[in-house]
Structures are given as C-alpha cells and as structure tokens.
Amino acid sequence: MEFDLIELIRRRTIQPRDDVRLGIGDDAAVLAVPAGQELAVAIDTLVEGVHFPRGTAAADIGWKALAVNLSDLAAMGASPAWALLALTLPNADVAFVEGLAEGFAKLAQSHRLALVGGDTTRGPLTISVAVHGFVPPGKALTRTGARVGDAVLVTGTLGDAAAGLHALQHPLDDGDGRAGLRDFLIGRLNLPTPRLSVGAALRGQASACIDISDGLLADLGHICAASGVGAEIDAALLPRSPALMALYDEAGALQFALSGGDDYELCFSVPAQRLADVQADLSRLGCGATRIGRIVEGAGVRVRGTDGEWLATDHPGWEHFA
Ligand code: ADP
Ligand code: MG
16 A cells, blocks of 8 residues: 555656656655755654644645745755655545645746655654755855845735634634634735745845745844844734735734745845845846845844834743744
8 A cells, every 4th residue: 555655746746857867666766866956854753733724635735835945945045956855644544645745746846846755654643744945055145144234024914824724713603794804814825936946046135044834033033143143023014914914904914924934935134235236136036025124133033013113022922822
C-alpha cells in the first residue's frame, strides 16, 4: 500500500528537470547543483490541529506545506529547484493523498520545482517538506543587515490569514452577504502565495529580509535582534485588505495586521537612497511593496498609532485574538 501511495505521489508531481539525475524510486535522490550557485535549504512541518485546522481540504494542505517552505526560500532571495516530502498518515487514505499531491503539484509546477523523494509513515497526520533552492554566491538575503535609516517594507496585505482562522473558528450563518469576504480571508490562510519573484528581485537591494510567519511584530523583531537595531512602524501605513477592514473594527484589524501569523508576506529593509528604485522594480513584477516605517537606533519594534501616540504592544492584553 505504501508503495502505491508513493507511486501515486510520483505520478501526480512529475516535473522534468535536467539537474535531477535520480528522483523518486532509489535509496536517495541524486541532484546536480549548477556550477557557481550556492544551495539554500529549508524544512518546515505542518501538524494537523496545530498548523492547520482539522478538516482542511487535502489539496489546501498540500499547497500550504510547500508554500510555507517556498516562502522561506523567497525570504533568502533563493530560487527553488527541488523538494522532499515526508508524510505521516493515520491510514492509507488514497483520496486524501491524491488531493494532497494535487495541491502540492499545482504550486510546485508553477515554479518548476521537482519532488525528488521523501518518506511515508503511519501516525498522526503530519506533513514535512524540505526545499532546496539556488542563490548566487554571497547574495542570500539575511536578517542581519538592517541599518539605521533604512526603510521597512512589506509585500501584500497583513492580517488576512489570522482573520481567516478567526472566521473559521467563529462560523456565521451567511444570510448577510459576507461569505465572499470570509472566503477571501480563509483562502489567504489556506493558500498563501510565496513571494519568490520579490525575494529574487531583492538580491543585492534589500539590507535584510524575513518572511512573516509569526506576525509582523515578531518577525520584524527578529530582523531587529539579528541586526542590532530597532524599528518604528506607523499603524496608518500598514497595508490591510478590504475584506479585513470590512469584517473587523479598526482595533481588531490592527491586531491581526501586527500580531497575526501565517501571512507569508515578506518584510524587508532597504537603504533610503534605493527605496524608489526598489519600489519601481517590484511594482513592475506585479507585486508592489508598502513602506511601513524605518530602522532606528536601539532595540525592538515600536508602533505609532493613528493618533500619533505609541501603542503599548507589549501589554499582555494585546494578543487577545491569539
Ligand atoms: P527507503 O526505505 O530506501 O528509504 P522508501 O520505501 O522509504 O525507501 O522510499 C522509496 C522511494 O520513494 C524513495 O526514493 C523515497 O525518496 C520515495 N518516497 C517515499 N515516500 C515519499 C513521499 N511521501 N513523497 C515522495 N517520495 C517518496
Ligand atoms: Mg524511507
């Protein structure tokens, strides 16, 4: 049965690549790293009930398991090539594995990524994906290069995924015409878009970069800690979707945008003199970025509210949606 499932996954995820000398089917994959490139590798695990709600569609799980990893490569400015998939299943559910492989393949094929191996075991539903990507030598984006005076930017909109989780956990009977807005937010939770083209375009441009998996405050906080700087952001500048603003009041929407996880947008810093060029480059790619604040001396992230006062984001009551 295990071998039927592996064969099913292999067939559903076929992506020919010259650099895959041996893919699924032997004891290990054999891969040719292109001359003159460095390898960027990352792994992330999704556990049912922890990283996605029980009942999430199989195809969405397959997409998201890959997307969160591709987001890590995007944050490094790396271009994806290969993946490994370790699947732990409570039982040999063919329909579930078909759905999972389909969701995985849809995202993989749009980036010409080849699934080259993995492992299949029995146990509580858990999906681990490891990804491998290429980056020119010394050009990987890291968390350490932010400097005082740099602008801080984010891609996309913030808070949608956390609001989508909140919407899932608080179902409404939708006679009120808000189902489409809720579906948009839930789609942002289940089917995140890794910002790979942005990450690649930021090589040599951004001074630091991270993907937002744990919320803007936490992840920008990681850049600050790694770079030995602080950051000031303006609540009024945070990009928030029409759906988020329509379904939640200002305080709730701000909370999601600052502290909500799972958005998989990029947060990065850019030296002020390069800001205009970078923003023009990114809007040409069709994924603009919004300037939300700047890097300052000190430590930690401070948020200026729309009234001009600093918000007490370290207050224990702050994360009441968490
Ligand atoms: P071994 O016992 O030698 O590790 P396995 O029986 O675990 O071999 O796997 C056989 C082949 O199938 C290997 O090439 C492995 O990489 C691949 N494989 C197993 N599970 C998966 C999976 N979930 N997705 C992709 N490839 C898989
Ligand atoms: Mg094995």
